[in-house]
Amino acid sequence: MKTKIFPKFPLKGQRYIAATLLLLFFVFPAYSLATSTESTVYTEIQGSKEIAYLVKDIDKLDKPYNYLIGQTKYQVIEILGILAAIGALGFGLLHGLGRFLATRRIPVFLEEVGREHIYNIVTRLGHWLNAFTIVGLLISGFVMHYAGPDHMSGYIHNTLGYLLILQYALFLFYEIATGDIKQYIPSPKELVEGTPRQVLFYAIGIFKREEHPYHMKKEKRLNPLQKPAYFSIMFGLMPVVIFTGFVLLRPDIMGFFILWIGGLENMKYVFIIHLVSAFGMLAFLLGHLYLATTGDKVKQHFEVMVTGFHRIYKYRLKD
Numbered sequence: 001m002k003t004k005i006f007p008k009f010p011l012k013g014q015r016y017i018a019a020t021l022l023l024l025f026f027v028f029p030a031y032s033l034a035t036s037t038e039s040t041v042y043t044e045i046q047g048s049k050e051i052a053y054l055v056k057d058i059d060k061l062d063k064p065y066n067y068l069i070g071q072t073k074y075q076v077i078e079i080l081g082i083l084a085a086i087g088a089l090g091f092g093l094l095h096g097l098g099r100f101l102a103t104r105r106i107p108v109f110l111e112e113v114g115r116e117h118i119y120n121i122v123t124r125l126g127h128w129l130n131a132f133t134i135v136g137l138l139i140s141g142f143v144m145h146y147a148g149p150d151h152m153s154g155y156i157h158n159t160l161g162y163l164l165i166l167q168y169a170l171f172l173f174y175e176i177a178t179g180d181i182k183q184y185i186p187s188p189k190e191l192v193e194g195t196p197r198q199v200l201f202y203a204i205g206i207f208k209r210e211e212h213p214y215h216m217k218k219e220k221r222l223n224p225l226q227k228p229a230y231f232s233i234m235f236g237l238m239p240v241v242i243f244t245g246f247v248l249l250r251p252d253i254m255g256f257f258i259l260w261i262g263g264l265e266n267m268k269y270v271f272i273i274h275l276v277s278a279f280g281m282l283a284f285l286l287g288h289l290y291l292a293t294t295g296d297k298v299k300q301h302f303e304v305m306v307t308g309f310h311r312i313y314k315y316r317l318k319d
């Protein structure tokens with residue numbers, strides 16, 4: 001008999017331990033921040049002198065950061081970022097127009113044959129809270145970027161920044177502890193066969209009013225294109241935007257990281273990564289809003305995210 005060398009991870013108990021450790025990872029810095037009286041010392045060599053800064057008192061440094069909120073612009077980032085956003089918007093408009101014309105050309109009758117419960121209250125509430133916070137961060141972030149850090153946008157951005165960290169910690173805990181994270185991970189077969197099939201459907205099949213190649217099921221709610229897309233946003237882009245945002249917001253407690261990247265003069269790179277990922281988030285959101293309308297009916301996916309119930313339709317060409 002074959003013995004299993006590695007147990008299938010995550011086993012139930014292990015999941016909770018892993019998730020709790022991850023949560024502690026977020027709680028510890030918060031705790032040490034709240035209780036700390038000492039500041040990180042940041043030393044810098046200038047000529048032959050070694051200068052020590054208390055990074056907690058960073059606002060008082062006479063040496064300013066090498067970027068200014070709302071004023072530092074990099075042309076390449078601006079052009080690529082705006083192009084990505086316009087691209088996502090343009091794609092939605094053109095694709096949507098194509099779909100609208102196809103609906104008139106090839107009428108299809110959709111008969112509702114049942115409903116399935118897909119999303120529990122935690123996932124739905126989590127999604128809408130996340131959507132609210134990120135939309136707020138996008139608006140306040142880009143107001144700062146293009147109009148300068150007036151009192152309100154800076155205040156809103158910082159407050160929502162803390163809120164997003166809290167939400168994201170709880171999201172990670174939930175995904176790992178319940179094992180729901182598996183829903184986001186595509187198998188190699190899905191990536192090789194399923195993803196191109198779903199892309200082809202969006203490129204061709206949808207305009208012929210063919211049936212969707214994959215349907216939502218409770219145990220497999222995301223299609224092979226959604227899986228890698230949502231995985232890279234939730235477990236790739238999100239940690240990047242949160243981490244860089246936190247370093248910009250609290251250089252006092254992130255002194256160790258600032259030292260690691262080689263000093264305050266390299267903060268501009270943190271700023272650049274934050275800005276690039278903010279543009280990435282904007283492009284994702286625009287694409288996401290449009291793709292959410294591509295269900296069997298326009299409102300189908302919105303409904304499932306609100307009520308938790310997915311309506312199942314049977315396709316029939318109208319005679």
Ligand code: HEM
Pocket residue numbers: 068069070071072134137138141142144145146157158160161162164165241242244245246248249274275277278279281282
């Ligand atoms: C989806 C999430 C986020 C988006 C879209 C976003 C967007 C932006 C944008 C566009 C800027 C540029 C302002 C400029 O050009 O001057 C900015 C700056 C900033 N963001 Fe975010 N941000 C997000 C998350 C966060 C988080 C989670 C934090 C903090 C925990 C944060 C903290 C900051 C700070 C402090 C600045 C100003 C730069 C500075 O003070 O040095 N951001 N953000």
Ligand code: HEM
Pocket residue numbers: 123127130131134135221222226230233234285288289291292293301302303305
């Ligand atoms: C106003 C803004 C938003 C709206 C109207 C919206 C709408 C929706 C809808 C209708 C769905 C379900 C069907 C589908 O996958 O197409 C969905 C799923 C999802 N959305 Fe959003 N969304 C918004 C913002 C966001 C943001 C900002 C993020 C993340 C950064 C996000 C991440 C996700 C993820 C990961 C899923 C899949 C959930 C799962 O099955 O676990 N959404 N969204």
